[in-house]
Amino acid sequence: MNLTEVTMVRVYLTEGDHQLRKLLDFLHRDEQVSGVTAFRGIAGFGRSGKAHESTLLDISMDLPLVVEFFDLPEKVDRVLQDLNQWVEPGHVVSWPARMNMGE
Amino acid sequence: MNLTEVTMVRVYLTEGDHQLRKLLDFLHRDEQVSGVTAFRGIAGFGRSGKAHESTLLDISMDLPLVVEFFDLPEKVDRVLQDLNQWVEPGHVVSWPARMNMGE
Protein backbone atom coordinates (compact mmCIF):
# COMPACT_ATOMS: atom_id res chain seq x y z
CA MET A 1 0.00 0.00 0.00
CA ASN A 2 1.39 3.34 -1.11
CA LEU A 3 0.99 5.98 1.63
CA THR A 4 1.85 9.68 1.54
CA GLU A 5 2.27 11.88 4.61
CA VAL A 6 -0.25 14.71 4.70
CA THR A 7 -1.45 17.27 7.20
CA MET A 8 -5.16 17.35 8.01
CA VAL A 9 -6.64 20.74 8.90
CA ARG A 10 -9.97 21.79 10.33
CA VAL A 11 -10.94 25.48 10.37
CA TYR A 12 -13.82 26.51 12.63
CA LEU A 13 -16.09 29.33 11.47
CA THR A 14 -19.69 30.26 12.05
CA GLU A 15 -22.26 31.30 9.49
CA GLY A 16 -22.31 34.74 11.03
CA ASP A 17 -18.66 35.25 10.10
CA HIS A 18 -19.56 35.25 6.40
CA GLN A 19 -16.09 33.87 5.70
CA LEU A 20 -16.92 30.49 4.16
CA ARG A 21 -16.94 31.69 0.56
CA LYS A 22 -13.73 33.67 1.08
CA LEU A 23 -11.99 30.71 2.71
CA LEU A 24 -13.05 28.25 -0.01
CA ASP A 25 -11.92 30.66 -2.73
CA PHE A 26 -8.62 31.18 -0.95
CA LEU A 27 -7.97 27.43 -0.64
CA HIS A 28 -9.18 26.65 -4.14
CA ARG A 29 -7.94 29.51 -6.30
CA ASP A 30 -5.05 31.03 -4.39
CA GLU A 31 -3.55 27.96 -2.74
CA GLN A 32 -4.85 25.16 -5.01
CA VAL A 33 -5.25 22.80 -2.09
CA SER A 34 -6.41 19.36 -3.15
CA GLY A 35 -9.38 18.09 -1.23
CA VAL A 36 -11.49 20.59 0.68
CA THR A 37 -14.84 19.87 2.31
CA ALA A 38 -17.12 22.22 4.24
CA PHE A 39 -19.61 20.97 6.84
CA ARG A 40 -22.40 22.68 8.73
CA GLY A 41 -22.79 21.73 12.37
CA ILE A 42 -26.10 21.55 14.20
CA ALA A 43 -24.86 23.16 17.42
CA GLY A 44 -21.70 24.49 18.92
CA PHE A 45 -19.98 27.12 20.95
CA GLY A 46 -16.62 28.78 20.70
CA ARG A 47 -14.11 30.46 22.93
CA SER A 48 -16.57 33.26 23.58
CA GLY A 49 -18.87 30.77 25.27
CA LYS A 50 -21.63 31.96 22.97
CA ALA A 51 -23.78 29.04 21.82
CA HIS A 52 -24.59 28.48 18.15
CA GLU A 53 -27.56 26.21 17.70
CA SER A 54 -30.24 25.15 15.24
CA THR A 55 -33.85 24.40 16.04
CA LEU A 56 -36.75 23.52 13.80
CA LEU A 57 -38.18 27.00 14.25
CA ASP A 58 -34.97 28.85 13.69
CA ILE A 59 -32.80 27.38 11.00
CA SER A 60 -31.12 30.64 10.10
CA MET A 61 -29.05 31.02 13.24
CA ASP A 62 -25.36 31.43 13.50
CA LEU A 63 -24.48 27.76 13.04
CA PRO A 64 -20.96 26.38 13.17
CA LEU A 65 -19.15 25.69 9.91
CA VAL A 66 -16.05 23.56 9.56
CA VAL A 67 -13.77 23.59 6.55
CA GLU A 68 -11.57 20.52 6.35
CA PHE A 69 -8.66 20.01 3.99
CA PHE A 70 -5.48 17.99 3.64
CA ASP A 71 -2.37 18.25 1.52
CA LEU A 72 1.39 17.74 1.73
CA PRO A 73 2.84 19.04 5.03
CA GLU A 74 5.04 21.75 3.46
CA LYS A 75 2.13 23.08 1.46
CA VAL A 76 -0.22 23.07 4.45
CA ASP A 77 2.37 24.94 6.53
CA ARG A 78 2.42 27.69 3.93
CA VAL A 79 -1.38 27.78 3.77
CA LEU A 80 -1.62 28.01 7.57
CA GLN A 81 0.81 30.94 7.58
CA ASP A 82 -1.41 32.75 5.09
CA LEU A 83 -4.61 31.81 6.95
CA ASN A 84 -3.18 33.33 10.11
CA GLN A 85 -3.74 36.75 8.65
CA TRP A 86 -7.51 36.57 8.66
CA VAL A 87 -8.77 33.55 10.62
CA GLU A 88 -9.04 34.09 14.37
CA PRO A 89 -6.39 32.48 16.59
CA GLY A 90 -7.53 29.20 18.10
CA HIS A 91 -9.85 28.41 15.18
CA VAL A 92 -7.45 26.27 13.14
CA VAL A 93 -6.39 22.76 14.20
CA SER A 94 -4.05 20.42 12.30
CA TRP A 95 -2.51 16.98 12.70
CA PRO A 96 -0.40 14.51 10.68
CA ALA A 97 -2.14 11.76 8.69
CA ARG A 98 -1.48 9.40 5.81
CA MET A 99 -3.15 9.54 2.43
CA ASN A 100 -3.73 6.27 0.66
CA MET A 101 -2.33 6.54 -2.88
CA GLY A 102 -3.42 3.14 -4.17
CA GLU A 103 -1.49 -0.05 -4.61
CA MET B 1 3.69 30.56 13.64
CA ASN B 2 2.61 30.06 17.23
CA LEU B 3 1.27 26.51 17.79
CA THR B 4 -0.25 24.99 20.94
CA GLU B 5 -0.62 21.27 21.57
CA VAL B 6 -4.24 20.22 21.96
CA THR B 7 -6.20 17.00 22.07
CA MET B 8 -9.01 16.54 19.54
CA VAL B 9 -11.99 14.47 20.68
CA ARG B 10 -14.95 13.01 18.81
CA VAL B 11 -17.87 11.54 20.78
CA TYR B 12 -20.30 9.31 18.88
CA LEU B 13 -23.96 9.40 19.87
CA THR B 14 -27.22 8.78 18.08
CA GLU B 15 -30.34 10.90 18.19
CA GLY B 16 -32.13 8.09 19.99
CA ASP B 17 -29.72 8.41 22.91
CA HIS B 18 -31.17 11.86 23.75
CA GLN B 19 -27.76 12.77 25.17
CA LEU B 20 -26.72 15.62 22.90
CA ARG B 21 -28.13 18.39 25.05
CA LYS B 22 -26.68 16.84 28.22
CA LEU B 23 -23.26 16.43 26.61
CA LEU B 24 -23.19 20.00 25.27
CA ASP B 25 -24.23 21.39 28.63
CA PHE B 26 -21.61 19.28 30.37
CA LEU B 27 -18.83 20.48 28.03
CA HIS B 28 -20.00 24.08 28.05
CA ARG B 29 -21.13 24.77 31.60
CA ASP B 30 -19.38 22.17 33.73
CA GLU B 31 -16.08 21.81 31.90
CA GLN B 32 -15.89 25.12 29.99
CA VAL B 33 -14.24 23.48 27.04
CA SER B 34 -13.33 25.95 24.31
CA GLY B 35 -14.53 24.97 20.89
CA VAL B 36 -17.30 22.40 20.64
CA THR B 37 -19.20 21.49 17.47
CA ALA B 38 -21.99 18.95 16.99
CA PHE B 39 -22.69 17.32 13.62
CA ARG B 40 -25.53 15.14 12.39
CA GLY B 41 -24.55 12.27 10.14
CA ILE B 42 -26.70 10.95 7.29
CA ALA B 43 -26.06 7.25 7.97
CA GLY B 44 -24.06 5.08 10.30
CA PHE B 45 -23.86 2.01 12.41
CA GLY B 46 -22.26 1.29 15.74
CA ARG B 47 -20.84 -1.63 17.63
CA SER B 48 -24.28 -3.16 17.82
CA GLY B 49 -24.28 -3.50 14.05
CA LYS B 50 -27.61 -1.66 14.00
CA ALA B 51 -27.77 0.74 11.08
CA HIS B 52 -28.82 4.37 11.54
CA GLU B 53 -29.88 5.98 8.30
CA SER B 54 -31.82 8.87 6.84
CA THR B 55 -34.05 8.74 3.79
CA LEU B 56 -36.26 11.39 2.24
CA LEU B 57 -39.33 9.68 3.60
CA ASP B 58 -38.03 9.15 7.08
CA ILE B 59 -35.99 12.01 8.38
CA SER B 60 -36.80 11.36 12.01
CA MET B 61 -34.79 8.17 12.38
CA ASP B 62 -32.08 7.47 14.87
CA LEU B 63 -29.32 9.31 13.03
CA PRO B 64 -25.71 9.45 14.20
CA LEU B 65 -24.52 12.56 16.03
CA VAL B 66 -20.90 13.49 16.60
CA VAL B 67 -19.72 16.03 19.14
CA GLU B 68 -16.21 17.28 18.42
CA PHE B 69 -14.10 19.38 20.74
CA PHE B 70 -10.49 20.28 21.42
CA ASP B 71 -8.62 21.82 24.30
CA LEU B 72 -5.33 21.53 26.18
CA PRO B 73 -4.31 17.88 26.75
CA GLU B 74 -4.49 18.00 30.56
CA LYS B 75 -7.94 19.53 30.43
CA VAL B 76 -9.20 17.01 27.88
CA ASP B 77 -7.86 14.13 29.99
CA ARG B 78 -9.95 15.36 32.91
CA VAL B 79 -13.02 15.78 30.69
CA LEU B 80 -12.59 12.27 29.29
CA GLN B 81 -12.41 10.85 32.82
CA ASP B 82 -15.69 12.54 33.64
CA LEU B 83 -17.29 11.50 30.33
CA ASN B 84 -16.45 7.88 31.09
CA GLN B 85 -19.18 7.87 33.68
CA TRP B 86 -22.04 8.24 31.22
CA VAL B 87 -20.88 7.81 27.62
CA GLU B 88 -20.69 4.20 26.43
CA PRO B 89 -17.21 2.65 26.11
CA GLY B 90 -15.87 2.71 22.58
CA HIS B 91 -17.80 5.88 21.68
CA VAL B 92 -15.05 8.42 22.42
CA VAL B 93 -11.96 8.81 20.24
CA SER B 94 -9.11 11.30 20.76
CA TRP B 95 -5.80 12.22 19.16
CA PRO B 96 -3.08 14.89 19.50
CA ALA B 97 -3.22 17.97 17.26
CA ARG B 98 -1.87 21.51 17.08
CA MET B 99 -3.93 24.65 17.43
CA ASN B 100 -2.81 27.64 15.46
CA MET B 101 -2.54 30.64 17.82
CA GLY B 102 -1.66 33.32 15.28
CA GLU B 103 1.64 34.88 14.38
Next chain:
Amino acid sequence: MNLTEVTMVRVYLTEGDHQLRKLLDFLHRDEQVSGVTAFRGIAGFGRSGKAHESTLLDISMDLPLVVEFFDLPEKVDRVLQDLNQWVEPGHVVSWPARMNMGE
Protein backbone atom coordinates in the same frame (compact mmCIF):
# COMPACT_ATOMS: atom_id res chain seq x y z
CA MET C 1 -8.74 5.26 32.06
CA ASN C 2 -8.58 2.32 29.71
CA LEU C 3 -7.44 3.37 26.22
CA THR C 4 -7.13 1.27 23.07
CA GLU C 5 -5.09 2.26 20.01
CA VAL C 6 -7.26 2.63 16.92
CA THR C 7 -6.87 4.02 13.43
CA MET C 8 -9.29 6.73 12.32
CA VAL C 9 -10.19 6.81 8.63
CA ARG C 10 -12.02 9.34 6.48
CA VAL C 11 -13.05 8.42 2.95
CA TYR C 12 -14.01 11.27 0.60
CA LEU C 13 -16.75 10.63 -1.96
CA THR C 14 -19.30 12.78 -3.72
CA GLU C 15 -22.97 12.08 -4.20
CA GLY C 16 -22.37 11.74 -7.92
CA ASP C 17 -20.10 8.74 -7.32
CA HIS C 18 -23.08 6.69 -6.12
CA GLN C 19 -20.68 4.74 -3.93
CA LEU C 20 -21.99 5.56 -0.45
CA ARG C 21 -24.31 2.57 -0.20
CA LYS C 22 -21.64 0.22 -1.56
CA LEU C 23 -19.03 1.56 0.86
CA LEU C 24 -21.33 1.31 3.88
CA ASP C 25 -22.32 -2.25 2.94
CA PHE C 26 -18.67 -3.16 2.45
CA LEU C 27 -17.67 -1.78 5.86
CA HIS C 28 -20.70 -3.17 7.63
CA ARG C 29 -21.28 -6.59 6.09
CA ASP C 30 -17.97 -7.59 4.58
CA GLU C 31 -15.53 -6.06 7.03
CA GLN C 32 -17.70 -5.70 10.17
CA VAL C 33 -16.03 -2.48 11.14
CA SER C 34 -17.30 -1.11 14.44
CA GLY C 35 -18.33 2.49 14.29
CA VAL C 36 -19.04 4.02 10.89
CA THR C 37 -20.61 7.43 10.28
CA ALA C 38 -21.40 9.14 6.98
CA PHE C 39 -21.65 12.93 6.66
CA ARG C 40 -22.83 15.18 3.85
CA GLY C 41 -20.81 18.33 3.29
CA ILE C 42 -22.27 21.64 2.14
CA ALA C 43 -19.46 22.49 -0.29
CA GLY C 44 -16.16 21.11 -1.43
CA PHE C 45 -13.79 20.45 -4.24
CA GLY C 46 -11.44 17.60 -5.00
CA ARG C 47 -8.23 17.00 -6.89
CA SER C 48 -10.02 17.77 -10.13
CA GLY C 49 -10.57 21.30 -8.92
CA LYS C 50 -14.26 20.86 -9.69
CA ALA C 51 -16.40 22.52 -7.04
CA HIS C 52 -19.25 20.68 -5.32
CA GLU C 53 -21.67 23.03 -3.65
CA SER C 54 -25.19 23.31 -2.29
CA THR C 55 -27.49 26.30 -2.54
CA LEU C 56 -31.07 26.75 -1.45
CA LEU C 57 -32.23 26.52 -5.05
CA ASP C 58 -30.18 23.52 -5.95
CA ILE C 59 -30.02 20.90 -3.25
CA SER C 60 -29.50 18.00 -5.59
CA MET C 61 -25.97 18.84 -6.68
CA ASP C 62 -22.95 16.65 -6.44
CA LEU C 63 -22.24 17.32 -2.77
CA PRO C 64 -19.27 15.90 -0.88
CA LEU C 65 -19.81 12.85 1.32
CA VAL C 66 -17.41 11.67 3.99
CA VAL C 67 -17.47 8.21 5.53
CA GLU C 68 -15.60 8.04 8.82
CA PHE C 69 -14.73 4.90 10.72
CA PHE C 70 -12.29 3.62 13.30
CA ASP C 71 -11.18 0.20 14.46
CA LEU C 72 -8.05 -1.65 15.59
CA PRO C 73 -4.99 -0.73 13.47
CA GLU C 74 -4.45 -4.25 12.00
CA LYS C 75 -8.08 -4.48 10.99
CA VAL C 76 -8.09 -1.01 9.43
CA ASP C 77 -4.92 -1.85 7.47
CA ARG C 78 -6.72 -4.83 5.95
CA VAL C 79 -9.81 -2.75 5.18
CA LEU C 80 -7.67 -0.04 3.52
CA GLN C 81 -6.00 -2.68 1.32
CA ASP C 82 -9.42 -3.85 0.19
CA LEU C 83 -10.70 -0.28 -0.29
CA ASN C 84 -7.76 0.44 -2.58
CA GLN C 85 -9.39 -1.66 -5.22
CA TRP C 86 -12.32 0.63 -5.80
CA VAL C 87 -11.88 3.99 -4.05
CA GLU C 88 -9.83 6.54 -6.00
CA PRO C 89 -6.26 7.19 -4.81
CA GLY C 90 -5.95 10.26 -2.64
CA HIS C 91 -9.49 9.92 -1.28
CA VAL C 92 -8.69 7.97 1.88
CA VAL C 93 -6.91 9.53 4.88
CA SER C 94 -6.05 7.81 8.16
CA TRP C 95 -4.30 8.59 11.44
CA PRO C 96 -3.70 6.97 14.83
CA ALA C 97 -6.04 7.74 17.73
CA ARG C 98 -7.10 6.32 21.08
CA MET C 99 -10.51 4.90 21.86
CA ASN C 100 -11.78 5.36 25.38
CA MET C 101 -12.86 1.95 26.75
CA GLY C 102 -14.24 3.10 30.09
CA GLU C 103 -12.73 2.98 33.55
